[in-house]
Amino acid sequence: MRMVDLIEKKRDGGSLSKEEIQFIIDGYTKGDIPDYQLSAFLMTVFYQDMTDEEITNMTLAMASSGEMIDLSGIQGIKVDKHSTGGVGDTTTLILAPLVASVGVSVAKMSGRGLGYTGGTIDKLEAIPGFQVELPDEKFIQLVNESHVAVIGQSGDLAPADKKLYALRDVTATVNSIPLIASSIMSKKIAAGADAIVLDVTTGEGAFMKNIEEARRLAETMVRIGKLANRQTMAVISDMSQPLGEAIGNSLEIVEAIETLQGNGPEDLVEMCYALGSQMVVLAEKAATLEEARGLLEEALASGKALEKFREMIRNQGGDDTIVDEPARLLSAKYQIELPAKSTGVVQKIVANEIGIAAMLLGAGRATKEDAINYAVGIKLHKKVGMPVKEGESLLTIYADSENIDEVKELIYKNIEIGDSGEEPVLIHDIITL
Numbered sequence: 001m002r003m004v005d006l007i008e009k010k011r012d013g014g015s016l017s018k019e020e021i022q023f024i025i026d027g028y029t030k031g032d033i034p035d036y037q038l039s040a041f042l043m044t045v046f047y048q049d050m051t052d053e054e055i056t057n058m059t060l061a062m063a064s065s066g067e068m069i070d071l072s073g074i075q076g077i078k079v080d081k082h083s084t085g086g087v088g089d090t091t092t093l094i095l096a097p098l099v100a101s102v103g104v105s106v107a108k109m110s111g112r113g114l115g116y117t118g119g120t121i122d123k124l125e126a127i128p129g130f131q132v133e134l135p136d137e138k139f140i141q142l143v144n145e146s147h148v149a150v151i152g153q154s155g156d157l158a159p160a161d162k163k164l165y166a167l168r169d170v171t172a173t174v175n176s177i178p179l180i181a182s183s184i185m186s187k188k189i190a191a192g193a194d195a196i197v198l199d200v201t202t203g204e205g206a207f208m209k210n211i212e213e214a215r216r217l218a219e220t221m222v223r224i225g226k227l228a229n230r231q232t233m234a235v236i237s238d239m240s241q242p243l244g245e246a247i248g249n250s251l252e253i254v255e256a257i258e259t260l261q262g263n264g265p266e267d268l269v270e271m272c273y274a275l276g277s278q279m280v281v282l283a284e285k286a287a288t289l290e291e292a293r294g295l296l297e298e299a300l301a302s303g304k305a306l307e308k309f310r311e312m313i314r315n316q317g318g319d320d321t322i323v324d325e326p327a328r329l330l331s332a333k334y335q336i337e338l339p340a341k342s343t344g345v346v347q348k349i350v351a352n353e354i355g356i357a358a359m360l361l362g363a364g365r366a367t368k369e370d371a372i373n374y375a376v377g378i379k380l381h382k383k384v385g386m387p388v389k390e391g392e393s394l395l396t397i398y399a400d401s402e403n404i405d406e407v408k409e410l411i412y413k414n415i416e417i418g419d420s421g422e423e424p425v426l427i428h429d430i431i432t433l
């Protein structure tokens with residue numbers, strides 16, 4: 001097989017066979033096919049699209065390009081959850097104990113964050129003592145005994161995706177549905193998921209700028225999940241403003257605890273029920289989304305979900321007394337209120353820019369080597385659609401320095417107050433196919 005012939009075939013609108021796709025992914029991962037040929041290939045995919053069968057074959061080839069995690073030692077159906085990107089997205093921290101408390105096995109391997117705020121693993125490390133690195137046997141034992149463990153990604157998961165993503169980033173081919181779908185699904189399959197729940201976010205700063213594109217991506221991933229024997233469901237959600245109120249590592253742990261105590265922000269709670277219900281149905285612990293939601297509401301109201309979070313922290317060596325005294329985690333030197341400059345209604349809070357503001361405070365990494373400051377971040381008091389008076393606090397900045405004029409300016413630039421504004425629709429669609 002010659003790469004140039006495959007590029008030509010795709011360029012002229014043809015479909016590639018399983019063997020041809022395997023040849024491309026293997027060849028590129030090993031370094032036998034050069035960047036310039038892969039770049040040309042990616043651009044033809046960008047313009048010509050791919051069939052579901054092609055995307056499925058590409059997904060499976062990428063998944064098996066490195067280590068495939070074997071979770072067969074864990075009883076039951078292992079359901080994983082993935083978001084295409086959010087700011088202040090605390091859902092995983094809540095969902096893991098919430099769905100585990102109704103008997104769903106959550107064997108979660110999460111990543112660290114780059115940019116914005118930390119990833120789930122960084123957030124968990126804000127809990128004193130919490131171990132995110134466990135030997136495989138211990139990880140599997142904990143999930144079997146307690147239904148939940150969350151650890152950092154180790155090893156060499158889907159190296160083809162890492163290489164391809166880096167190339168897409170510099171060839172203007174990130175924003176292609178077959179390439180995004182195969183990138184996301186390959187990592188979930190390599191991580192051992194039997195079933196997958198996807199949160200496809202839309203809005204300014206998200207990968208998918210509008211609902212139609214988001215729906216196409218979600219439906220594509222649900223269809224290829226089925227073809228790859230991984231039942232998949234998706235929620236299409238709004239990420240035009242940050243989810244919940246907290247952005248920052250310790251702040252989000254506190255927000256997760258408050259949510260599990262029954263005092264969470266409405267939008268965050270709703271997202272957790274929407275995604276959690278799909279996880280429960282896919283794990284076959286309920287027959288319908290409605291029944292699943294009932295189980296989750298009961299687990300939250302009874303305190304069962306909060307107890308599961310405490311158990312998870314204890315199991316992984318963390319200080320579980322923070323569940324009773326979450327405020328201890330908020331150790332930033334300064335808490336600075338940001339007053340509204342005018343009276344009106346909040347019209348816009350640009351999610352990704354607020355994420356950058358949190359990163360500038362030290363809550364995220366600008367480069368892989370940066371250390372994270374767990375204590376800093378932002379707590380929103382006003383969200384889109386809420387009335388505000390001049391001088392009233394829009395949000396609190398948790399900082400370790402008083403020198404934050406740049407951050408304040410960035411935030412002011414990205415919060416609009418006007419005459420009228422409406423609370424955005426949070427969940428645009430539920431895709432189950």
Ligand code: URA
Binds near residue numbers: 174181183184
């Ligand atoms: N997230 C991924 O993991 N891959 C993409 O291509 C886009 C978003």
Ligand code: CA
Binds near residue numbers: 243
């Ligand atoms: Ca949040």
